Amino acid sequence: MKFSLKPSPAFVRDMTDGHSVLGLALSTLLYIVCVSGTLAVFYNEFERWEQASELETLAVRPAVYATATEQATALASAQGEKFNSVTFTIPNSDMPRLVVRVGKIERYLGEDGSLQGAVSHDWTHFLTYLHFALNLPVVLGVPLVGLIGVLMTALILSGLLAHPKILKDAFSFRMAGSRRLQQVDLHNRLGVWAAPFHLAIAVTGAFIGLSQVVAFAIAGLFFGGDVEKVEAMLYREKVAIAQDAGQVPLPDFEMILAEMSRLAPGHEQNRLRIFHPGREGQMVEIVTRVPGRLVWGERYRFDTQGRLVHKEGWSEGEAGKQVYASNFRLHFGHFSGFPVKIAYFLLGVGMCVLVVSGINIWLIRKRQRGAPAMRLERVWMAQVWGIPFAIALSAVAYLVFAVSAVQVFWLTTAVLSVVAAFSGTVAGWSMLLRGATIVACLLVVIAHVSIFGADAFVRASLVANAVWLLMAAGIAASCLYTWARRRTCNFAPSVRGAVSSS
Template sequence: MKLSFKPTPGFVRDMTDGHSVLGLAISTLLYIVCVSGTLAVFYNEFERWEQASELENLNVAASVYQTATEQAIALAKEQKEEFESISFTIPNQDMPRLVVEVGDIERYVAEDGALLGEVEHRWTHFLVYLHYALNLPASIGVILVGLIGVVMSALIVSGLLAHPKIIKDAFSFRLSGSKRLQQVDLHNRLGVWASPFHLAIAITGAFIGLSQVAAFAIAGVFFKGDAEKVEHMLYRDHPVMEENAPEVALPDYAAILAEMDRIAPEQERTRLEVAFPGREGQVAEVWTRVPGRLVWGERYHFNPDGSLIEKEGWSEGDTAKQVYLSTYRLHFGHFSGFPVKIAYFLLGVGMCLLVVSGINIWFVRKRQRGNPAVRLERVWTAQVWGIPFAIALSAITYLIFKLNAAQVFWVVTLLLSVVAALTGTAAKWSMSLRIATILACVGAVAVHIALFAGDAFVRASLVVNSVWILTAAGIAASCLYSRVRQRDSAPVSVGANSVASN
């Protein structure tokens, strides 16, 4: 028996209508998530860019951890900071800086173990949290972004189903056609060719955002509402210190790191944490990154004398655990090195264009049917170019004045939307905000150079400043293309008459 599927005109029409309704319903929030996520691919580089002059060194002696622990605990006691653990960011390829954290204190560490300046990644944290939760409280924002991931998955599937000639039109791109044909071809080609990437991002985003809801559901069904039992399916129980536990010597860092060299020499260490440092019952943990695996890492638990208690088993767990622990690196493109980050950035730009072109098609159709949504189109145009402008402006104001980046972003975005609803044209808003975004991107680089001089041209700073400049160059190219299109389509005077030039 031969099975075949040939969509009827009615089915295609229903899929197209459903696709349009879904896209319009979440267009602005989806676009914000896409833009911020595209930049957040480089969040490790952005963290280093914010404090470009800090020491970077991949080789740290065990004695440095000992000295830094003693100084950090002394500082915490001096500042009356409560803490149950002390943790280190072990210098690694993504973050080659030694950082110690105790309570709310977070400091860089010198080569001799002395504490240096405070760690400040507030702008990067704004960017990541914008993508992760739209700067809303986590209990609301993370779930909302997860739901956007669900809708995005539905958009991708419905878009593919609404395109019955998906193979035949795979290479069709009518640059010289009408604006509607250009937008349709851009939307369809990006949607088709990059659909595996888009689906992977949408599904993992939905999974991450809704995992907390799923955990509560699993707890309610299988564990009588005990969410801690669900958490313990993934993580070892956290140690509990007895009240008034006596003071003891700090863990033997040299022995712990030597044991790591013996049992997992090929794994890159990323984090070292000691629970209840200097107290009886203290335990140490070492986090690593497992080569060739998508899971976010592995974790090893040690006694203070350096003997291994157990391995967490994240890289060797059952299929469900492996899938869950692989979603984060797959979503952000943090695997297989820097080339994958570049690919994710470019594909992320394509996803932004996919969202914009999809909404633009709807506006063009409205105009062609004699029912233009003029005010709404102005607002959408102001958001398309105002959102990247607001992100770049927030970087400038943070670097210079340490202003709250989330407040700057949302105030600028909302203000532009309100003003666009009242005045101007879509074309003028498009061009003026593109120019403003170019200036803001270049301005972010100029301010960074003024603050950090030669450190702005090396390592992670070079990557981030290149991203700003390439973004500005891409927008400048779009301005030039728009000017050319406008010139070619302008009416040409012929005697008393005029004809439209194609």
């Protein structure tokens, strides 16, 4: 019996197919993160869009906090809700709505501090959780997305290093060339010109996603596994209070807010939190946005008489704390106003195109080498256009039928991928799903207008609906481009299928 260490052709073929499927799966996850992240740039606008008719104001009287605290804690106690604090969203430029949260209860407030309707941002939360955790449990999803950020960083750096003529070809774009040359030029130009943005997003995403893993590692190496000591380097320890502490009046909010304005003039206040309200030792925490800084804010704690107890130091403390606190706003583009959000959105679209063109180049090369992967091409095309379609469909289902956006998105994506693996053509899936996505985006706007009427065309709702319409218009333009190119170009048979799959 002859024994050979050389693998059989069938084994090699199976391993190659498995490698290709794994590569496509990772590319799909990267693509989902990019598409959802591009839309999540406007997550503040989408939160307000979901409940477009709620009162918006930037002026709040200090007495409102006391009234709302009494009503919110009474409601929480009546419902058996356990709580140690009451948190307010102070109306600000990103969220000009007054909101109170006690435990799992979250309500809007009237101008007099009275409790109004419940806060519901389920679709926006789906979108943001899709971006930073792929809707998985946070302990699994966040590190996974962090690893995807590491992969993306490696792809960007290796792509730049693999391009020896990076400056010479900086303005090269062969529109009249073959589909492969077009995809290569599109991929390389986007990769070069937007490289600083792509690197910033990838590195900050990896940092945010893996920070918890790093915290566990540091705790194990230097603090005997005590993660709380690591977190204390970044966060103030929780306010403790004796279990038998007596009842006392609520803090003097007018004095505290006046002192806050004196200590930090020009800071935009966005959160107020009362620890153990109405108990001895209660404390008030206010978080502000620091002008001209990337850190997510600065945190101040006061006693009941308005005396400053502690300043966190995110904006002026240790370098490590400042770097950590700056990652989030840099990653989501929430600095320097609305123009930066628009820039992040457009650059995010470019990042999505970069991912798609990279896989397209690989698939076209396989075709040209005589080893086409038709099933992978169909599945990939179903995902390229099916993922935006599934996101838009989830918004329609949520607005009209209050159906879980998470279930709609993942079920739609899975069904499209499975069906495409066994039927259809690449070009057919491309045109079908582009048309379906256009219709779904328009239906989102129509549904929103039918629910909220004139409120759908003002403030944040106008921005969010404009995003849906821009998506529809952009995809429609891509359909027109594909149609025009098919009519005016005569491609070689080996490339024609790949061209029509764009």
